[in-house]
Amino acid sequence: MQGPRRTDPSSYQAATKLLWVLVVVTYASRHAQGQAARACDSSGRSVACTCNSDIERVVCSRSGDLKAVPSGIPTDTVYLDLNGNKLTSLPRMAFQQLSKLRAIVLSRNEISDIQLGAFDGLDGSLTELQLQENKLTNLKVGTFENLPLVNQLHLKNNMLADLSVGVFRGLVSLRSLFLNGNRITTLPVGIFSDLPSLHIVFLPRNGIESLDNILPALPTYVSVIDLQGNKISRLDRDAFARFENLTTLSLNENGLGNLESGVFNGLVALSRLYLDDNKITSLPQGLFLGLEKLSLLSVENNQLVELSGNSFGDHPSFNVISFENNNISRIEAGLFSRFPTLGSINLASNNLTSLPAGTFDSLAELDFLELEKNRLETLHPNLFLDLRNAWSIKLGHNNIKTLPTGLFRATTKLHVLYINNNAISSLPQDIFSPLSQLISLGLENNQITVIDDGTFNLTNLESIQLNGNPLTNISCKMFPTTNMSLYAIDVDCTCEWIPVYDCPEFDFLGSRVTCAKPRKLWYDKLNEISKDVLTCGAPRMACFGLAGWVALAGVVMLVSAFISV
CATH class of the missing domain: 3.80.10.10 (Ribonuclease Inhibitor)
Structure with missing residues (x-):
């Protein structure tokens, strides 16, 4: 007796595809004739929509071709999405x-x-x-x-x-x-x-x-x-005086020039004021007077050249202040100290060349300080003395040449410190030792050659960026080998790292040291590459020497004479 005939599985697939094509064609035909598509069928799905009865949600944005609200939407639908149709x-x-x-x-x-x-x-x-x-x-x-x-x-x-x-x-x-x-x-x-x-x-x-x-x-x-x-270029005095309940005012990107005192009169509840991306060159005396609830002031991307205390009043709730990307070269002494509740100061991308001692005095509540992309060359040893609760300090992209001993002695709660892209050639002994909570340390693109053993012995440190520094004399004890939190050390992989292959802790260090340069080794771990591929970088021009320059000049003269012949 002959058993039941088996059907080829491929025929099922072909039949399913054919059925779906017929559904699509039928939908397109009815839609072209102006009939409303049906949103949901018994399966909770159609060509036009997806219906989720569990959350009473219907989404009809898959096809993008609906020209009318579809029929058949369940009457208990709570959320209907017809986004992106016609x-x-x-x-x-x-x-x-x-x-x-x-x-x-x-x-x-x-x-x-x-x-x-x-x-x-x-x-x-x-x-x-x-x-x-x-x-x-x-x-x-x-x-x-x-x-x-x-x-x-x-x-x-x-x-x-x-x-x-x-x-x-x-x-x-x-x-x-x-x-x-x-x-x-x-x-x-x-x-x-x-x-x-x-x-x-x-x-x-x-x-x-x-x-x-x-x-x-x-x-x-x-x-x-x-x-x-x-395109608001002018604000009159008392312009907002009617709005005594106003808490947030945004005037960004308007082309506003300098504002006259009294323009914010009456805003007794204002807590957030945004003046970014305008053409403001100065803040007149008393401009913010009376804004006692002000907690956030943002004047980014303007043309300010200095900050003076007479522009401000009493702001007991001041928490965030940002003057990023102006032309500020001078800050009146004691300005920020008047606002001990400040939690964030952003002075990045300005023209500051120095910050006198006392600039950040009395700011025990400050969490975030951004001083990147200025022209700072030196830092006073007591500059951060009162920042005992600071969480992040960013000093990258300046021209800082040295870090004074004890600069970070009071910032014991610091988690993030970026001093990248400066001109630092050496690190004072124990400069980072008070930073027991530090997680991320950015020192890339400086001129550091030698780092004392134990400099990075910080129990919570997770990442160190050292790439772009001409490191020499790298020892086995330069980095902690018992800190299991440490997972990333970014460096330039040169021949100076060859001695590390003989360190007893190479398994630990090699799995954490990551090559940023040369390009052929980019992102490779040190323990994944042979020490034979590590090469010494070309000598720096500064070290070329007098004899080298004389020889180079001679070669240039010979080439010039050859060309002239």
Whole structure:
């Protein structure tokens, strides 16, 4: 008797592929004829969407071809994602029978029209509506009238220009309004009068040139105003005096010149002020006077040349201050000491050549100090004496030639120290010994030749960068061999490392020493390469010697004479 016939497995695969092709063709055909695609089938998946009933989430952004809201969305859906499709309009009752929706994502479509009543039926659930990156040029009065629970409305990167009073009517719970990247240069007074909960207003990159037609429309109770990336070149005295609840103000990237005293009058609650990427050359006397709640001040990427104490008032909550990338060459003595609560100071990328003793006195709470990319040559031995809680100090990319003995004697809680890209030729004995909590030490690209044994005997040290230094006389005891935390020592792998192969602890050291140079050994571990491949670098020009220069000159003269013949 003949047994049951076996079917070739490949025929199953072919049939499955054929069935899927038919599904896709059917979907494309119906979609081309204007029929709404179906979101979910019994498997919870379709060509258009993925439906997760466990978290009541439907995502329809896989195909990117939807031109209408799909049918068949489960009625218990809470999160609907239609991002990145080709919807051009939203008709009335576009989301009918989806009364449990809390969030709708319609970003990155081509929506240019929203019919009145498009969101009807969502009044008892919807809290977030995302319409960013579409083609909206206007919004009808009443568009959002029946959305009393929405607290976030995203309209950024559209083409909105003129907004009418009443357009946001009904959004009584709206807290955050995102209008970034539109063409809004004026706002009519009363446009936000229907929004009693509005606290955060984003208006970056709208081409706003004057605040005279913007600020009067904003409610006095807003707490965040973001105006970065506009064309505001002038601020009047008392410009923000109405906003006594304002906590955050961003004026970055506007082309602002010097500000007059009194421009921030009345901002008694302001805690964060951003003035980055403008054209400010000086801070006038009393500019920040009255900002007693100020905790963060950022004036990066401007043209300041000095910092004076008379620009400031009493700021008992000052925590973060950043003047990175200016032209600062002078800091008034005692300026920072007036603010003992400072936790972070950023003075990177300026023109500082020296820092007098006392510059950082009384800053026991300071965690982060950035002094990279200046022109510092010397450091006072007591410069960091009061920084007993400092976590990170960065001194890279200066012209520091020596580190005074005892420079880090008080910074016992330091975890990160970068002194890379300087002109340091030697390290004082025990310079790092107080740093028992140090994790990362950057010394790369200096001129260090000899390092005393035990210099890096720090129990918590994890990484040391020494590449770009002409190290010589490397000994077995230069690095700790019992510190199991140490995992990376970056160096230039030259013939100077050959003696290390005979160290009793080579297995430990060799597995942690990583070659940064030469290129052919880049990222190799020392224990992975033969000592025979380690070569001595070419002599430095500084060591070429008089005889060498005379010989070189002779060769040049001979070559020149040969060419002339």
